[in-house]
Amino acid sequence: MAWNDERVELLKKFWAEGLSASQIASKMGGVTRNAVIGKVHRLGLSGRATPAKPQRGCDADYHAEEAPSAGFVHAEIETLVEPEFIAPAILSSGDMATVSTLKGNMCKWPIGDPAKDDFHFCGQSAPTGKPYCGYHAQMAFQPAQRRPERSASPAARMIADAARRRAAN
Numbered sequence: 001m002a003w004n005d006e007r008v009e010l011l012k013k014f015w016a017e018g019l020s021a022s023q024i025a026s027k028m029g030g031v032t033r034n035a036v037i038g039k040v041h042r043l044g045l046s047g048r049a050t051p052a053k054p055q056r057g058c059d060a061d062y063h064a065e066e067a068p069s070a071g072f073v074h075a076e077i078e079t080l081v082e083p084e085f086i087a088p089a090i091l092s093s094g095d096m097a098t099v100s101t102l103k104g105n106m107c108k109w110p111i112g113d114p115a116k117d118d119f120h121f122c123g124q125s126a127p128t129g130k131p132y133c134g135y136h137a138q139m140a141f142q143p144a145q146r147r148p149e150r151s152a153s154p155a156a157r158m159i160a161d162a163a164r165r166r167a168a169n
Contacts, residue, residue: 003039011036015045022167033168086135089123097123104128109136 003011007028014024021036028036088096088111097106097120107122108131124133132140 007031008039008043011039012043012045015040026167086122086124086133088120089125091123096120107131107133107136109133109140 010028011024014027019027021040022033024036025031025033089106091097091101095101096111099121102108102121102123105126105128107124107126109122110119111122112119122133122136124135126133126137130137
């Protein structure tokens with residue numbers, strides 16, 4: 001399948017409407033979900049104003065009521081507020097935090113090249129039991145983007161895989 005101007009415009013229209021790559025591939029025919037994702041990326045359409053919305057009605061092969069039986073639970077995407085930058089801590093000695101001066105409640109975010117003399121750690125206060133301060137935790141731990149949680153049951157995974165294959169056809 002070649003991406004002609006008409007199909008590219010159709011892709012742009014569906015993407016702007018908030019359809020997922022799988023839904024677009026299904027509607028367009030002759031193209032895979034991955035081909036849609038690749039083309040969207042090459043066209044620079046990756047950021048959109050509204051998240052994809054599940055389809056309702058007979059066009060959708062994968063209905064919401066099938067989700068629990070397939071072992072999927074869709075989590076809401078949280079909009080995280082980016083915390084303000086926090087400068088690395090300066091210890092009472094006037095030095096920056098190093099491997100030998102880090103304590104359990106200090107941010108262990110590495111700063112600089114470990115092979116250089118000026119390498120240090122953030123050293124700001126970190127919540128008990130956490131390795132990083134709020135600022136660096138936000139950088140290190142990105143929320144899953146609509147990744148479904150899988151049941152531990154192998155049977156549930158098989159049912160979910162079958163549902164995905166049906167939806168792709």
